[in-house]
Amino acid sequence: AQKITQTQPGMFVQEKEAVTLDCTYDTSDPSYGLFWYKQPSSGEMIFLIYQGSYDQQNATEGRYSLNFQKARKSANLVISASQLGDSAMYFCAMREINQAGTALIFGKGTTLSVSS
Amino acid sequence: EADIYQTPRYLVIGTGKKITLECSQTMGHDKMYWYQQDPGMELHLIHYSYGVNSTEKGDLSSESTVSRIRTEHFPLTLESARPSHTSQYLCASSATRGSGGPRETQYFGPGTRLLVL
Numbered sequence: 184a185q186k187i188t189q190t191q192p193g194m195f196v197q198e199k200e201a202v203t204l205d206c207t208y209d210t211s212d213p214s215y216g217l218f219w220y221k222q223p224s225s226g227e228m229i230f231l232i233y234q235g236s237y238d239q240q241n242a243t244e245g246r247y248s249l250n251f252q253k254a255r256k257s258a259n260l261v262i263s264a265s266q267l268g269d270s271a272m273y274f275c276a277m278r279e280i281n282q283a284g285t286a287l288i289f290g291k292g293t294t295l296s297v298s299s
Numbered sequence: 300e301a302d303i304y305q306t307p308r309y310l311v312i313g314t315g316k317k318i319t320l321e322c323s324q325t326m327g328h329d330k331m332y333w334y335q336q337d338p339g340m341e342l343h344l345i346h347y348s349y350g351v352n353s354t355e356k357g358d359l360s361s362e363s364t365v366s367r368i369r370t371e372h373f374p375l376t377l378e379s380a381r382p383s384h385t386s387q388y389l390c391a392s393s394a395t396r397g398s399g400g401p402r403e404t405q406y407f408g409p410g411t412r413l414l415v416l
Contacts, residue, residue, distance in 0.1 A: 216402055226387055228342075228407035235402060274341065278403070286332060286344035286357060287405060294339075 322390030
């Protein structure tokens, strides 16, 4: 079964609009972490934001916020006031406590295109 | 800000050649990882290391090998490159936090795009 599901292959938004990128996850571990990464066309993976399963508040980092709904097992990334430079592929990833120290499990990604 | 480097950034090579992809980090991180990513697809772990002289295979089977002789260096070697090895290879590192846990953030290098003809 897929652990991380990103159902939107592509999203299109205009500058200054907000956009939500969906991510659902599947785990039976009580302790886990959720990450979002941005991958521009140049190929590097840029860490954006982290949410822990026990965190009481939704994570925020500048224009990025994470809409964490634990009961629904969703961790959607919200980008406010989109910019042209936000055009990239976005990956949701998870680490479970029993996998601590090993790899992240990645979703298939969502391509975001921001137009002027 | 993470300091993790990969060379070469791009490599075009013929079938049967031996290649080594370099990865170095200057953050003193104990854990390092290699991921493989086909264009437009998700990342898959192929190797990881918890520290010097520690290497493990990841979830995705790979014909490559790795070594970890120094903390900062985690090279990946393909003894005989084939067209099926064409992909992007991403190196990452993370530091153990406290007693461990899901919070460890992995920082990635810029990647190596490999094309085997």
